[in-house]
Amino acid sequence: MAIRYLLGNEGIAHACLEANIDFASGYPGTPSSEVIDVLRVQKERPFTVEWSTNEKVAFENALAAAWCGVRALCTMKHVGLNVAADPLMTSAYTGVTGGFVILTADDPFAHSSQNEQDTRRYAHFSRLPCLDPASVQEAHDMMRDAFALSEEFGLPVIFRPTTRICHSKGDVDLGEIGTEHRAAEFRRDPKQYVVIPAHTRVLHKKLNEKQPDLKRRLVELGYNRHTVRGRTAVVASGVSAAYVREVLGDDVSLAIVGAYPIDEEWLRDFVDRHEKILVVEELDPVVEEVVRQVATKTEVFGKIDGTVPYEGEFTPAIVAAALEKAGITSTTTFPAAAPVPGVPPRPPILCAGCMHRPTFYAMRKVFRDGIFPSDIGCYTLGLQLGAVDTTICMGASITVGSGIARSGEERPVVSTIGDSTFLHTGIPGLLNAVYNGADMVVVILDNRITAMTGHQPNPNTGMTATGEESTPISLDAICRSCGVSWVETVDPYDLPVLLDTLRRAKERKGVRVVIAKQPCVITARRSGIKRKPYTVDPGRCTGCGACRSFGCPAIAFVDKNATITELCAGCGVCADICPSGAIIMEGRR
């Protein structure tokens, strides 16, 4: 149809349209979020699309759609698949009738994640096919064809791009958007869809019987391919294959693994023709383990012998270094280039006017000896303000908090969790804390949006993924129905009231919930809310530094004296912090 300059995730979304997708669900997570974000804003939308409350919910919704014979996609980041692992494992047994693709985006180097787990392990674990594109174009092409592959084998297909596919751009050759949509019909078949022991034992056998044909088919489809050019070889997978191609000598053979499970016979045939093989893949040695398993006399280099790093993401320079270590020809040697030492770091920071900043500031003031478990979201950046002591996974702020509170630790516990994360997996933890009598404060940071991943709506926003008004929900009512008797909602821009609310919470026992409610400063600005910026009266500023600890990026210092920059969003909290009354609204001098 046309060649366009597209983000990997945009190319993937377009491929879904070309494949006549009927149903899409997901939970936002970098680097996967833009796929649903593109689908949900299509003008022509002959398919269902939703942001779900968590990945397990998204998975089961899409699985059910595929059970009705339509083509379904669900999207998440790698750690989201942990949440959806329960239905994943058994969906391999039940299979599907309509094509079902599970997009799980991995994040080597943990650019925006809490770990570097490898989704290919889940594919092996569940015995589901997994596609692993090496470029933006291949990501598009593989996604377009993945639904048909799913239907051919009656199995969900895992589609696993990595950050440098999702968030790379390139010239992408697109096809026409499809117009042939399917009519959904649930066909009752308890032997397939009711996994009682008698049924599941049969289904397990069927799943295992599909494997040999599946392996051969992935070679036939050209996902796993090789070129023999000499007595040494490289086997590469995913985006690493692009880096290998950039630096590999033309007398070296190359095998590219773009899909799993790997056909051992195909791989053995390639390996046997070489004296020496280097395996290049990010994250786990998934391909390398199979290469070592099939190799008889070939010398194998990879992660297991220390030639290739286990952690982080690769670059052409890392690949060239591995080639050199293995004694394989590389066309390029890269210069040793190190960053200038001593450049002050510039980490990401909560925005000027972010509602989380006064909340963290007030928590630190009121709970000086407090322990602060937190969660996954922009507010993890509260680490810089000394108000984040733990973060492990979605929803864990409340459970870690109640665990600390009930462990015998006597200092007060104040957990922070965003509204989207609370609805994702926070509620069971709150219910558990109340049920088991934990003594803790939970602060729900309610900015009414899933901000960090790009401002996706959630049930608390009042709007669906496609912009329709949704049934209003009440965080206060949810907390009360979990059994919390003390719930207070407060505007975090009103510092005196916020401090007072936290002090009153401190005096009580049991589970206390404070809902700090104020729209995300970015969405507020986009929706036209304007607040007057603040300024410093230089005559009154004593240079005491009280506002320094607030950590707002709109406050700069010339020598010791504060100034307010054009970044000011007008939240006005610093004016309440300043003991000299030197910070005033502009024009109010």
Add this chain to the structure above:
Amino acid sequence: MKTSFDVLIVGIGGQGTVLASNVLGEACIIENRTVRSAETHGMAQRGGSVESHIRIDGKHGSLIVPGTADLLVAFDLLEALRYRHYLPAGGRLVVNRNLVVPTSVYQQGIDVPDEESILAALADLDVTCIDAAALAEEAGSILSQNIVMLGAASGDIPLRPATLEEAVRRCVPPKTVEVNTAAFRLGREKGAGTP
């Protein structure tokens, strides 16, 4: 062996590095050339240091290796210093005369180099320093600094000026086409590659 022209655009989240890189990508499409690029998304965006890699005529991966960039465009002096190792010795740098001090510097009392000492530390490169804020104001909006910088660097980029202007028109919000076109031209006049 490298066949691509590799541009690294660096700055602070919110300064419009991604839009600037989009203009280069779109220009490649207009000229029927291949392109690969990589961006910073997610948590790394929030006011932090950001980088966009653009490989004009790129055919493989999107990442530029340190020491091999053909051009570094920096929207902030400190970011120029942070990423200068992407250039080879004597490499080409177009930098905005702008220094935003990271907030963590104030909180942690870290020493931050001033404009003069940063420029001294960059002096061994082929540097053009641009007052993008003044030119953006002249063009009609302070927000067009990213396009000013792109214009200033355009003389060093192997894409036709007319193509780049067309790409600017395609990439910026419709209401801002006039301002951004002016910003591109003002930047280009100030850049070194213009006679």
